[in-house]
Amino acid sequence: MMRERVVRIEGEPKSNEIREKAARLIAKGHKTYTPTQAVIERAKGVYLWTVDGAKLLDFSSGVLVANLGHNNDYFEMKFQEYCREVPRNAYNMFTPLEIRAAERLIESLNSPKLQRVIWAASGSEGVIKAIWCAQHRYPDRPIMLATRGGFHGKKGLAGDVTGESSPNPNVRFISFPMCDYCDEVDPKDKGKEEVCRPKYEAELEELKRRYPGKICLLITEPYLGAKGSFHPPKWYLQLLNRWCEENDVVFILDEIQSCHGRTGEMYAFQKYGVQPDIIVLGKGIGNGEPVCAVVGRDDLIDSLDYGEGSDTFSGNPRACAAILATLDTFEKFPILENCRRASKVMEEGLNSLREEFDFVKFVRGEGLVWGVEMESDEIANEAVLRCYLQYKSGGLGLHMMGPLAGKVLRVAPPLVITEDEVRTGIELMRRAFREIERNRG
Ligand SMILES: Cc1ncc(COP(=O)(O)O)c(C=O)c1O
Incomplete structure (x- = not known):
């Protein structure tokens, strides 16, 4: 599969400029291949905003790191508290x-x-x-x-x-x-x-x-x-x-x-x-x-x-502060319960995609870590790109990481996602998949 060094997306002047600079300044090997090369300026909860102002629902948790969501107020407050006056x-x-x-x-x-x-x-x-x-x-x-x-x-x-x-x-x-x-x-x-x-x-x-x-x-x-x-x-x-x-x-x-x-x-x-x-x-x-x-x-x-x-x-102290702030947030909020509820909606939604589209071959997962296996690497990459581009028609796009093992879409939103937000994400995937289907004739 052709993997371009610099992705250019029409209507994204600021992102395109940064993508070009990144190709000059930052090693290709430093990132995994993602067909969107999304350029994110700001993030909150389960949402990301690109430098061009597009709003995206995050189905990646930044590669499964932001379990509590981006800039979680409670986590950030506790983190700052623990970090105060610690040595380097x-x-x-x-x-x-x-x-x-x-x-x-x-x-x-x-x-x-x-x-x-x-x-x-x-x-x-x-x-x-x-x-x-x-x-x-x-x-x-x-x-x-x-x-x-x-x-x-x-x-x-x-x-x-x-x-x-x-x-x-x-x-x-x-x-x-x-x-x-x-x-x-x-x-x-x-x-x-x-x-x-x-x-x-x-x-x-x-x-x-x-x-x-x-x-x-x-x-x-x-x-x-x-x-x-x-x-x-x-x-x-x-x-x-x-x-x-x-x-x-x-x-x-x-x-x-x-x-x-x-x-x-x-x-x-x-x-x-x-x-x-x-x-x-x-x-x-x-x-x-x-x-x-x-x-x-x-x-x-x-x-x-x-x-x-x-x-x-x-x-180091900041690492320890992050561990404590994370545990505090899990103790204070019903994050696991939320994950389990969202998981059910996710499972149903992804399986509905498998039933609707021939090119969706398998759905596997638990909690909020799912894989959607597509027919080929090409379709999987096209799906990631089309999910992202949904922002152009409905105001909200969907961010996913590049496919795993070539053709498996990774679906892993922050654990604080609501059931309705999961449904929204599934509908964005459905719209993107329908475009793929139409294109295939
Ligand atoms: C199960 C598992 N083990 C190990 C690693 C490697 O971790 P790191 O990338 O922080 O070195 C990862 C990263 O994706 C992982 O998912």
Whole structure:
């Protein structure tokens, strides 16, 4: 598919100028491809305004970071309060704020295993630190297991456990359920435990046979996000969890994307009924401030000695302030309840699109994280662009990130979206899809 370096949209002079400057000044590799290259000047709640004054409903949450919405008044007030007079420090001192953030986070996780924190400044760094902890704890076990098709970040070890193959000779992949693509079982049996479980058990047992006493960790996500939104049956994650417990393998759950309400529960591990040894939290944990936390068993987190997990920005006071302000906002407002209500409307609405349009192939999701799989990359990209351009006819456009895995539209609005706003978003998608249909003749 042709991916232009600079998108030009008629009637958007200011945006076009910035898009051109961006192409001169900022690395192409710094952004993922989005057919709109939206230039956003201002944001509030679930709305964005472009520099040319177009108003957009945000179905991306800025790539799932702004769970509480943009410029949430309560969050911003608390954030400023916590930030007042804090030092600009790194790893050379403690602040009361840091200790409070760790305490509150551990309280909110409410799991006997998740008792100690190591901070990171981005999701992939958090994953790397989680892996280091397991490796330092069990230095004589070189093998790392990861679920195939997962995304844990692009850097170093996080990149090594991402995808379907790895440059790291110690990484082995195991299958993750992707029921829509599965033709091994009868359609009526897809995802059924009694039918599917033996396949996954056999894979795990085979790895145990091949690497006795050598498997250090297993890392997975509650659902495959970047791969196109594949949400497994609960029994699958529980199977991995139990197998890890029985075989003394560190179970690392990457909740960088799913944490802080995305699935309708504060944490996905609560919804899926698992107890990770280490959890990695990112994105929504600071409502968009750059912060990540790795929380785990004492013996694992403590296996790193002084300085072995430190870096300049991890756990700085502003990051800790953001964690506290986010938790305060979840405590004060019924955000999870809102997410669950909006989720039902979203599910119905997206399924109505699947029924109406042949080119919508699958709808998958939970909470407020959905994937709409289109027939092709071209149609998916055209859909993103046409959704955005709706502002030209009705006054409101729809902002979505570039498709996942080529052709899956990611639908993930802030968790504060109302049911009516979800309906509005679905209608914008419907109008855009009707244009695609008309164009196809
Ligand atoms: C599940 C998951 N893990 C890891 C990452 C990597 O996080 P970061 O981009 O902050 O390094 C992401 C980011 O999208 C993610 O969704």
